[in-house]
Amino acid sequence: MRDIEDKHTFCRICEPLCGMIATVEDGRLTKLRPDRDHPLSAGFACQKGIAFAEIVDDPDRVTAPLRRTSDGFVEVSWEEAMSDIADRLAAVHRRHGSGAVGWYMGNPAAFSYSHLFGVLAFIKGIGRHSHYFTASTQDTSSRLLASQFLYGSPLAVPIPDLIRTDLLVMMGANPVVSHGSLLTAPRIKDRLRDIVDRGGRVVVIDPRRTETAAGFEWLGIVPDGDAYLLLSILQVLFAEGLADTARAASQATGTEWLRRRSAPFTPEVTAERTGVAPDRVRELARALAATPRAAVYGRLGTSVGRTGTLTAYLIDAVNLVAGNLDRPGGSVFSTLGVPGQRWAMMVMGAALRRSYRRKRTRIGGFRSVIGAEPAALMAKEMSVPGERRIRALFVSAGNPVISVPNGDEFEAAVAELELMVGLDLYMNETTAHCDYILPVTTMYERDDFAITFQQFQATPFRQATEAVIPPRGSAKEEWEIIDDLMRRMTTRTPVFAAFGVMRRLLERFGRRFHPRPVIDMIVRLSDGGDRFGLRRSGLTFRRLTERHPHGVVVSPDIRTGVLGEVVAYPRGRVRFEHDDIATEIDGLSKYAAPQRYPLLLIGMREPASENSWMHNPAALWRSGKRRQRALVHVDDAAELGIADGDTVAVGSASGRIVLPVALTEDIVRGVVAIPHGYGHKGTGGWRRANRVGGANVNLLMSSEPDDLESLAGMSRLTAVPVRVWRVDEPALSTLPPDLSAG
Numbered sequence: 001m002r003d004i005e006d007k008h009t010f011c012r013i014c015e016p017l018c019g020m021i022a023t024v025e026d027g028r029l030t031k032l033r034p035d036r037d038h039p040l041s042a043g044f045a046c047q048k049g050i051a052f053a054e055i056v057d058d059p060d061r062v063t064a065p066l067r068r069t070s071d072g073f074v075e076v077s078w079e080e081a082m083s084d085i086a087d088r089l090a091a092v093h094r095r096h097g098s099g100a101v102g103w104y105m106g107n108p109a110a111f112s113y114s115h116l117f118g119v120l121a122f123i124k125g126i127g128r129h130s131h132y133f134t135a136s137t138q139d140t141s142s143r144l145l146a147s148q149f150l151y152g153s154p155l156a157v158p159i160p161d162l163i164r165t166d167l168l169v170m171m172g173a174n175p176v177v178s179h180g181s182l183l184t185a186p187r188i189k190d191r192l193r194d195i196v197d198r199g200g201r202v203v204v205i206d207p208r209r210t211e212t213a214a215g216f217e218w219l220g221i222v223p224d225g226d227a228y229l230l231l232s233i234l235q236v237l238f239a240e241g242l243a244d245t246a247r248a249a250s251q252a253t254g255t256e257w258l259r260r261r262s263a264p265f266t267p268e269v270t271a272e273r274t275g276v277a278p279d280r281v282r283e284l285a286r287a288l289a290a291t292p293r294a295a296v297y298g299r300l301g302t303s304v305g306r307t308g309t310l311t312a313y314l315i316d317a318v319n320l321v322a323g324n325l326d327r328p329g330g331s332v333f334s335t336l337g338v339p340g341q342r343w344a345m346m347v348m349g350a351a352l353r354r355s356y357r358r359k360r361t362r363i364g365g366f367r368s369v370i371g372a373e374p375a376a377l378m379a380k381e382m383s384v385p386g387e388r389r390i391r392a393l394f395v396s397a398g399n400p401v402i403s404v405p406n407g408d409e410f411e412a413a414v415a416e417l418e419l420m421v422g423l424d425l426y427m428n429e430t431t432a433h434c435d436y437i438l439p440v441t442t443m444y445e446r447d448d449f450a451i452t453f454q455q456f457q458a459t460p461f462r463q464a465t466e467a468v469i470p471p472r473g474s475a476k477e478e479w480e481i482i483d484d485l486m487r488r489m490t491t492r493t494p495v496f497a498a499f500g501v502m503r504r505l506l507e508r509f510g511r512r513f514h515p516r517p518v519i520d521m522i523v524r525l526s527d528g529g530d531r532f533g534l535r536r537s538g539l540t541f542r543r544l545t546e547r548h549p550h551g552v553v554v555s556p557d558i559r560t561g562v563l564g565e566v567v568a569y570p571r572g573r574v575r576f577e578h579d580d581i582a583t584e585i586d587g588l589s590k591y592a593a594p595q596r597y598p599l600l601l602i603g604m605r606e607p608a609s610e611n612s613w614m615h616n617p618a619a620l621w622r623s624g625k626r627r628q629r630a631l632v633h634v635d636d637a638a639e640l641g642i643a644d645g646d647t648v649a650v651g652s653a654s655g656r657i658v659l660p661v662a663l664t665e666d667i668v669r670g671v672v673a674i675p676h677g678y679g680h681k682g683t684g685g686w687r688r689a690n691r692v693g694g695a696n697v698n699l700l701m702s703s704e705p706d707d708l709e710s711l712a713g714m715s716r717l718t719a720v721p722v723r724v725w726r727v728d729e730p731a732l733s734t735l736p737p738d739l740s741a742g
């Protein structure tokens with residue numbers, strides 16, 4: 001008799017965390033379908049979420065430790081792999097100290113609490129000179145640094161109150177495709193429709209008339225024009241007496257400073273930089289001030305430009321000055337409601353501000369945002385001689401060869417490492433260079449609580465899950481692997497001694513050394529939690545998994561009036577005045593675009609892709625029509641002598657790629673859009689992805705320190721000056737016709 005069971009859990013590919021039902025047959029995950037009883041996703045899941053079943057059982061998945069030999073990779077036992085890794089890491093540490101050790105943690109790690117805790121424990125424990133990189137300098141560091149300036153802590157990040165707002169201005173976000181970022185809201189398209197249905201407006205400010213813009217009001221903007229536009233909105237708010245000065249005086253210091261700084265940027269002055277007519281700027285400013293429930297929200301497109309930190313800062317400044325911060329329907333802070341959170345914010349904020357002031361990267365002298373260094377500098381940190389040069393690199397859940405600027409430079413640099421270890425589901429273009437690839441569990445093979453995304457929830461909600469199937473092959477959780485490595489290191493070097501003591505202590509009390517109790521404590525202390533017995537039917541991790549399989553809404557709305565709890569500065573007030581911000585504003589007037597590259601490159605996400613790693617499931621290619629293409633405006637194409645379907649070269653000061661072109665009218669003139677995540681060149685072990693191929697758009701992006709966003713060290717992934725011309729060579733991104741056959 002076959003054992004068939006449906007288990008309730010949730011998807012962790014992207015931020016809405018949609019409810020899922022996993023059909024498990026004899027310990028194998030055979031099917032995924034959306035959970036109709038999930039209070040928020042209510043029967044919705046996208047094609048990627050459903051296709052994940054294929055990843056779990058993908059024959060290309062790495063399910064045993066692999067060691068690189070001169071004849072390629074061979075399977076080895078965990079014992080063999082781990083003892084050799086520990087020996088070699090200990091040797092590097094003995095010879096060169098902790099500054100020779102680096103870790104790059106990619107995007108999927110943000111969806112696993114145990115993975116996060118493991119890497120943080122490792123990087124803290126190995127020594128304070130170690131190098132820590134994450135995907136955050138590709139998407140969020142500038143946003144977090146703006147929060148550090150304004151609220152004293154990078155952990156205080158406001159979100160739009162989606163459920164109650166009547167005017168949502170979205171800049172540089174395409175949630176109909178991305179499903180939201182730094183904003184956890186399942187069925188986000190429906191939530192946006194709700195705004196219009198209740199008589200409100202959704203305005204999408206984007207250089208491309210995106211899938212989101214097409215359903216709402218589109219305001220086209222020149223890439224990198226946002227800071228100018230926001231300064232003009234501030235100028236209008238102050239000049240027309242629309243600023244909520246009483247509220248601003250109670251919430252912030254430095255409002256007068258901000259007024260003076262924005263005064264020169266009238267809509268007429270900035271029109272050339274933004275492509276937005278002055279009348280529309282004024283209309284928008286007036287609407288933001290006049291609508292009681294209004295919010296501006298900015299995301300990836302506003303974070304990865306030349307002035308990402310300034311732009312994020314200005315978004316919040318507009319919200320505050322228009323009277324919309326920390327107010328129902330405005331821009332709000334979705335807090336956990338843990339008792340004493342104000343003090344926790346103050347302590348953590350002060351520590352992170354201190355590390356920002358004191359720590360400098362070896363290359364480029366960048367300050368560290370939430371403790372991480374710019375990923376774009378990883379290659380140089382490995383190749384430039386000197387103290388703290390990286391000689392041992394770990395890569396977990398990441399694919400920097402494709403996702404980070406200048407993958408060629410990265411590949412050349414890793415060739416010189418003494419040790420490189422990957423923790424991944426696949427041999428991707430990056431882990432293919434490793435000495436060892438260690439097999440990890442997928443999200444359905446581990447327990448979880450999405451700690452990272454709790455504070456971004458549009459509706460306060462908790463869900464936890466146990467693993468729904470046992471690990472495939474000999475895969476292990478990242479935590480187990482890292483813990484094992486730390487244990488082995490304690491016998492070889494003095495590092496991780498503190499962890500050794502903690503582990504032995506816990507084991508004496510019959511407890512496992514694992515971060516789950518920390519998460520349980522957070523659940524119990526948060527809104528809805530049992531407060532360790534004070535609320536008898538309150539939530540714990542176990543109660544969540546056992547009694548609330550679909551998750552539980554802990555409050556219909558986000559609590560407002562919490563600014564005093566989230567601001568980490570001593571007097572609890574937002575600070576506008578900062579020299580770094582002044583310097584960035586001054587730089588705006590001086591900036592001149594390079595002449596040789598007249599077009600501006602932007603990115604675009606696709607519904608059936610997830611960064612570089614979902615090109616292998618056949619289910620996502622069934623339509624047979626998907627191809628990576630560069631989108632170019634029809635009128636630009638006519639001037640360049642390019643026709644739809646032609647093969648073009650796209651060149652920047654950093655590199656050149658070749659791919660087919662598609663013409664459109666739904667893009668601002670002078671802008672080219674290309675999806676990232678492609679460029680599988682046959683070095684990885686994902687066979688279908690290799691056949692997809694495509695062009696690596698990040699070969700056009702710069703990894704030079706001078707080209708990174710100056711405050712947060714962000715990679716500049718948008719508004720990259722390029723040139724486009726027709727070529728007669730074959731495009732890399734031609735999909736073979738047998739692809740959907742699998």
Ligand SMILES: Nc1nc2c(c(=O)[nH]1)N[C@H]1C(S)=C(S)[C@@H](COP(=O)(O)OP(=O)(O)OC[C@H]3O[C@@H](n4cnc5c(=O)[nH]c(N)nc54)[C@H](O)[C@@H]3O)O[C@H]1N2
Nearest residue numbers: 172173174178181205223224299300301606609610611718
């Ligand atoms: N299907 C799918 N979903 C995903 C992902 C994926 O790869 N595929 N990735 C996930 C990840 S890791 C993240 S971080 C999120 C990101 O999710 P979002 O923040 O929604 O980001 P994008 O979808 O990239 O949309 C960014 C938009 O910014 C616009 N843009 C570019 N430059 C500028 C500019 O200078 N100004 C303005 N105003 N707009 C600009 C682009 O045209 C684009 O429409 O998506 C997540 N969800």
Ligand SMILES: Nc1nc2c(c(=O)[nH]1)N[C@H]1C(S)=C(S)[C@@H](COP(=O)(O)OP(=O)(O)OC[C@H]3O[C@@H](n4cnc5c(=O)[nH]c(N)nc54)[C@H](O)[C@@H]3O)O[C@H]1N2
Nearest residue numbers: 106107108135138139397398399403423428611612613676
């Ligand atoms: N030009 C351009 N470049 C971009 C972007 C852009 O918009 N434009 N977007 C950027 C953004 S927002 C991001 S977040 C980065 C992403 O960049 P990265 O995080 O470096 O790369 P991903 O493509 O997300 O690769 C994720 C890897 O993790 C593996 N994986 C999946 N699940 C797990 C797991 O549970 N555990 C482990 N150990 N591995 C797992 C996958 O197999 C895959 O190999 O890319 C950035 N790069």
Ligand code: SF4
Nearest residue numbers: 011013014018046049
């Ligand atoms: S939108 Fe798709 S990929 Fe994202 S969480 Fe939901 S089902 Fe998963």
Ligand SMILES: [Mo]
Nearest residue numbers: 107135138139
């Ligand atoms: Mo991201």
